[in-house]
Amino acid sequence: MLDFYKGMDLSFVPEFEERGMVIRDFDKTPVEAVELAARYGVNAVRLRLWNEPSNVPESGGYCDLAHTIAMAKRIKAQKLQFMLDFHYSDWWADPGKQTKPKAWEKLSFEELVQAVYDYTKETLLALRSADVMPDMVQIGNEIRSGLLFPDGEAPDFTSMTKLVNAGIQAAREVGGDGLDIMIHLDQGGRYFYLKEWFDKAFAAGLADFDAIGLSYYPFWHGNFLDLKETMELLVKDYHKPIIIAETAHAWHIGEDGFIDAVQERIAGVEATPEGQRRVLELVMDICASLPEHMGRGIFYWEPFCIPMEGEGGWAANMGLLAPDGTAMEGVRAFAFERRAKEYHEGRVCQPKLETKEQQLALADSDNLLQNPGWEEGLEHWQIERDADTVIAARHPEFVDPFPAPPVNALRVESAKNFTFCVSQQAKIDKAGQYGLRVHYKGADTTGVDVRLFLEQGGQRTEAVIHPTEHDWQEIVVQMQLSEGPVLAGVKITAPPVYGMMKNFALFSLE
Secondary structure: OOOOEEEEEOOOHHHHHHOOOOOEOOOOOEOOHHHHHHHOOOOEEEEEEOOOHHHOHHHOOOOOHHHHHHHHHHHHHOOOEEEEEEOOOOOOEEOOEEEOOHHHOOOOHHHHHHHHHHHHHHHHHHHHHOOOOOOEEEEOOOHHHEEOEOOEEOOOHHHHHHHHHHHHHHHHHHHHHHOEEEEEEOOOOOHHHHHHHHHHHHHOOOOOOOEEEEEOOOOOOOOHHHHHHHHHHHHHHHOOOEEEEEEOOOOOOOOOOOOOHHHHHHHOOOOOHHHHHHHHHHHHHHHHOOHHHOEEEEEEEOOOOOOOOOOOOHHHOOOOEOOOOEEOHHHHHHHOOOOOOOOOHHHOOOOOOOOOOOOOOOOHHHOOOOOOOOOOOOOOOEEEEOOOOOEEEEEEEOOOOOOOOOEEEEEEEOOOOEEEEEEEEEEEOOOEEEEEEEEEEEOOOOOOEEEEEEEEOOEEEEEEEOOOOOOOEEEEEEEEEOOEEEEEEEEEEEOOOEEEEEEEEEEEOO
């Protein structure tokens, strides 16, 4: 294991190169992708592996074994370390989805365990034969919610652990002591989720491994102080080296969620090329400051991509390349030297979230919703949930001056991936412009989708909510309504995270 990883995930590079991307150094000189990374201090490259991506047309067939071998040869040619990320899926695997490969869909559980073992072993033997053996492997990608759904889905830690152990066993048999094994979870700044997962997995018999891998995106997974405290506690609990296996920040505000103005404020760092560099240096700083030499560095997720005309998504604003392919400031962050800097808590940015410009004052008497503060439990509210594991309960919050009555919130959470909707049908007596307001707080990660909505006559207006734990956000949606019934509420689709809402109000703007 390296003393300190200054890594990049370059899995997208073959696809973008075939689509015409030319990468340029700061002086505009064209340069090969892995060479540019090595030139500025990168010492390791991570690649994801999909089982049979040809089964999923949207994948383009990339990230299969052939593409991985070809890319791994480029990594080895630059004398960089190679981390392999087994997704155990034909396409994306993350907290919101862990889809079985098509070839494994009809297997019994025992056959599935064997398939994980066989596939892991055969893949590593093929890589060894091609002289591109990885230095580290991940057994699954962001598996806090499990893997190979539904067989290995949380909260069934017994089944989940058997599947993970099959991969660990195969990797040990092929790689021995020369191959490090990582367990990779999301929620890098939320100790309570990670502590729960590791304790339950170890209790279920999780085999030994070499490093904890975390995803940490500051617009999703808590602030930088949360990350520091979480990593320190994990080191104390499990005495394992920790690697930030994924991190990133935007170089400008996007329009499709990666990232917008609200997420920029949650992250606490401006979405600029300089902001990207600052995030990378902060996260490396935090890793380097962990006790007992346990912070082992970071990997930037997909830095070498450029905006494509007519397309949004990650490449629109999250890479470290300008639209013409020229390297931006974030690339210089990889010159970082371990222990060259000391992490100081004062550098942590924890801004107060601003509310939307259209925040609207409301007298309680004007609220058209009944039981908006949950004093009568769920009376007047309609609840839809897709599983018995989804819990929705009143959560009182006491505020000054004590002993004032509590302000109630509705707390929603689940031990597995879930959908939940809380709504109320109200009556509109006079046509006009109306607003729906809620205050929301909670955890965020890949696959979380929370929306405030108004619906009438087949028409729906909604606002996307980006949760954060550190401040209640006020979200308002507006809609022209006719006389008659209207449905108002919040819908959540998410992996295992919690959300809280309070101060629901429907009111006229006229």
